[in-house]
Amino acid sequence: MSKCAILGGTPVRKEAIPWTSTMGPEETAAVVEVMNSGCLSAFLANSGEKFLGGPKVREIEEAFCKRFGSKHAISVNSATTGLHTAVAACGVGPGDEVLVSPYTMVASASAILMNCGVPIFVDIDPDTYTMDPAQIERWITPRTKAILTVNIFGLPSDLPKIMEIAKKHGLYVIEDNAQAPGATVNGREAGTIADIGVFSLNYHKVIHSGEGGILLTDNDELARKCQLIRNHGEVALDEQGDMDTVALGSNIRMSELHAAIGIEQLKKLDGFLASRRALADQITEGFKKRPGFTPVTVPEGFTHSYYMYPVKFDKNVWGMSRETFANAMKAEGFPLGTGYVKPIYLMNLYKHKRVFNETTYPFAFIDTPTQEYGKGLCPVVERMHDEELLTADICRIPYTAKDIDDFFTAIDKIWEEREAIAK
Numbered sequence: 001m002s003k004c005a006i007l008g009g010t011p012v013r014k015e016a017i018p019w020t021s022t023m024g025p026e027e028t029a030a031v032v033e034v035m036n037s038g039c040l041s042a043f044l045a046n047s048g049e050k051f052l053g054g055p056k057v058r059e060i061e062e063a064f065c066k067r068f069g070s071k072h073a074i075s076v077n078s079a080t081t082g083l084h085t086a087v088a089a090c091g092v093g094p095g096d097e098v099l100v101s102p103y104t105m106v107a108s109a110s111a112i113l114m115n116c117g118v119p120i121f122v123d124i125d126p127d128t129y130t131m132d133p134a135q136i137e138r139w140i141t142p143r144t145k146a147i148l149t150v151n152i153f154g155l156p157s158d159l160p161k162i163m164e165i166a167k168k169h170g171l172y173v174i175e176d177n178a179q180a181p182g183a184t185v186n187g188r189e190a191g192t193i194a195d196i197g198v199f200s201l202n203y204h205k206v207i208h209s210g211e212g213g214i215l216l217t218d219n220d221e222l223a224r225k226c227q228l229i230r231n232h233g234e235v236a237l238d239e240q241g242d243m244d245t246v247a248l249g250s251n252i253r254m255s256e257l258h259a260a261i262g263i264e265q266l267k268k269l270d271g272f273l274a275s276r277r278a279l280a281d282q283i284t285e286g287f288k289k290r291p292g293f294t295p296v297t298v299p300e301g302f303t304h305s306y307y308m309y310p311v312k313f314d315k316n317v318w319g320m321s322r323e324t325f326a327n328a329m330k331a332e333g334f335p336l337g338t339g340y341v342k343p344i345y346l347m348n349l350y351k352h353k354r355v356f357n358e359t360t361y362p363f364a365f366i367d368t369p370t371q372e373y374g375k376g377l378c379p380v381v382e383r384m385h386d387e388e389l390l391t392a393d394i395c396r397i398p399y400t401a402k403d404i405d406d407f408f409t410a411i412d413k414i415w416e417e418r419e420a421i422a423k
């Protein structure tokens, strides 16, 4: 075996495989068709027939309903704005609390703040990295309105348990399913189990249209609210003389071009997932044969979509820090993530409670805070982020079985020379 690259040897792979677009001739043809039609968006912000958008927007919504078995789909221009819409549709307002995982992309929590709600962070399960249902009830107060759970890395949250708790306390549940299209729980699609599911179509996701998002719900009233919020709904409500519905809208609309691309990508989802899952199985087997790793956990009855492959690293077995290992892997052409996004409550905006201006709204709506944001609030998240978790973005196209073999060749080289590397 050749010497490790970090010790001056030849790397297994000269360069890491860059992010590769999954666009094909189908997406190009779909865009050209829209361009030739001249209709790049058909939305109008009034209660007329254009309130719900043009042909491609309606087509992508129908396609999502069909693929995921949902009654309603509402296309939006990102999952970030989709989460904002979902939280607003659930009636979250000033001082309402929403339980959320702190181990996620920041948009999951900012959607709550944008509605002047207060995020309450619930620790994660140390094996699945999703919200730990056993930690939920301790944070429920009379102010709690909803639970926003994140299907992180592609694994659905423990939705059967979360839905049971929510039902008991009369709470809405929103699934942030940006990373887990096509994952399932007991045969049910992630993103359709809670009251509203939010999908992302941003450039780095399993399927994408550059930017975009889709909301799914079976609830007629929530669907209507989402449609109103997406398209300056106060105008339509005013025209209809509706004094009862509360919905401050915005422009959260998807263009016909983005919808056309998304339609083609959705057709490819199951093929992409088959390839991701085959590589993930190979990775799991590889980790099982080697010391010092705990491969991904997929609970009985769940399937994973492997947006990323998470693995726990045991620094005691390896005799080196996780960071040293990751540096050695990077030198071999396989960059790894150490941890994930910093626990959200440790970010400055949360620590200093400065959201909109010099005031501390929305936190100032509450006299006795339910939670103090600071180190130690969610010990499992902090341990995963600071010490144990590695994430590998190697299930995506164009990675192949041979690349995964090379990945483990790199690991084996580092293992052989671990003492020299650790010095």
Ligand SMILES: Cc1ncc(COP(=O)(O)O)c(C=O)c1O
Pocket (backbone or CB within 6 Å): 078, 079, 080, 081, 104, 105, 107, 108, 150, 176, 178, 179, 199, 200, 201, 202, 212, 213
């Ligand atoms: C878990 C999660 N939620 C929300 C988002 C936001 O998605 P978008 O970029 O479509 O706004 C992302 C994107 O990275 C994500 O990973």
